[in-house]
Amino acid sequence: MVDEGTGLIAIGAGLAVGLTGLGAGMAEKDVGAAAVGAITEDPSIFGKAMIFMVLPETIVIFGLVIAIMAIFVMGG
C-alpha cells in the first residue's frame, strides 16, 4: 500500500510529462507541416528542417526532468 503523498507525486510526474508532450505536439504540428512544405520545394534543407522539427521536443525534456526530480528527489 503506497501512502497519499507518493500517489500525488506520481500524478504530478505524470502530468509534467503528459502536458509537456501535448504542448510539444501542438508546436510540432505547424513546425512539421512547414518543414515538409519547405523540403518539398528544396530537399537540400532536410537537415535544417529536421533541427527545427525537433526543437519543441526540448519542452518534453523539461517535463521529464521535473518528473524525475519529483519521483527521485521528492519521493526518494
Place this chain on the structure above:
Amino acid sequence: MRFSRRNGKKGNYAYTVARVKAKKSLLMANEDYDKMLMMTVPEISRYISEAGYDKEMADLAGRLSGLNLLEHATYMNMAKVFSSILKSSTGELYDMVSAYLDKWDIWNLKVILRGKSYNLDAESIREDLVPAGRLDTESLDRLVALDIDEDIISEFGRMAHVKIPADVIAAYKASGNLGEIEDFLDKAHYERLIQSINPASRPSNIFRNYVKEEVDLKNFETILKLKAEGIHGDQVMKYMISGGKRIDDKLLTHLANAEVMESVMSEVSQLEFGEEIKDLLESKDIRGAVSRLKRFEMQKAKKFSHLYPLSVIPVIDYMINKENEVRNIRAIARGTQSGLDRETIKGLLVVQ
C-alpha cells in the same frame, strides 16, 4: 460558385505558406529584368530557362519557337505553379485560393468562346489556354471539343458551378457580342470572391479588403480607359463592378459622368491611390497611370504579407508576384521583338 467541397475546416496554412515562401525566394529580382532588357528574344528565352522555366521551355520547344515559345512557356509554368498550390491547400484556405484562381477559368472560357467565334481549330485554342484555375486540362479539352457556344457556356456552368442567367445568354445571342458574357463573368467573379472570404479572422478580413480595393482599382482603370476613348455616363456604368471599398456607387456615377478628368480631380486625390497618379492624370498619361496603379496594388500586397505569416495573405501575395513576373517577362520579350526602346519597355514593367 459553390465552395462547399472542403468548407468548414481550417486550412493547412503552415504547409502551404512554407511552400509559397520557398517559391517566392526563386522569383526574379529587379536586376534580372534590367539584364533581360539588354537581351534579344532568344537570349531572354535562355535566361528564363535557367531561372525555373526550363521544363516548360523544353516541352514546348519542339512545337513553338521565338516569342510564341516564351509566351506559352511562361503561362504554362504559372498554371503549373498555381494548380500545385491549389492542390496542396485544404479547408478554408482551399476555398479562398480557388475563388481567387477562378479568374483563370473565366479567362479560359473567354479564350474558347473567342477562338470559336473566329473559327480557330481546337489545337490553336488549346495552345492559348492557361489551366491555372480549378478546371484542369481534361475539363478544358472537353469544352474545346464542343461546337455550339450555348453548349460550351452551359457545360462550363456545370463544371465551375456558375450560373449564367438566361437574359445574358439571350443578349449575347441577339447581339453576337461576347462582351455581354465576359462582363457578366468578370463581375460575378469579384462578387463571388468577396463572398467566399469569411471576414471573421483578421487576416481574411485584410484579404477581403484587398480584393475590394482591387475592385476599386479595376473600376478606376476602366473609367480612365473609357474616358480616353471619349465614353461617358451609363455606357461606363455598365462595366462597373460592385463591391468596391472606397469608390461607392455615388462616386462611381460621378466619375463616370464627368466629361473631363479635371472636374473630378479633387475627388480622385482624396482616394488612397489618388496622390500616386495625380501627376500622370494631369499629363493625360493613362497607360502610365494604370501601370502606377498596379505597382501601388503590389506594394500594398507586399506590406501586408509580413503581418500574418500563417494566413492566406502570403499565398495570395506570392500568386500576385508570380503573375507579375510572367507579365513582366512577356512585356520585355514583346517589347524587344517589336523594337521598342529600353526606357519605354521599362515603363511598362511593374517592379517594386
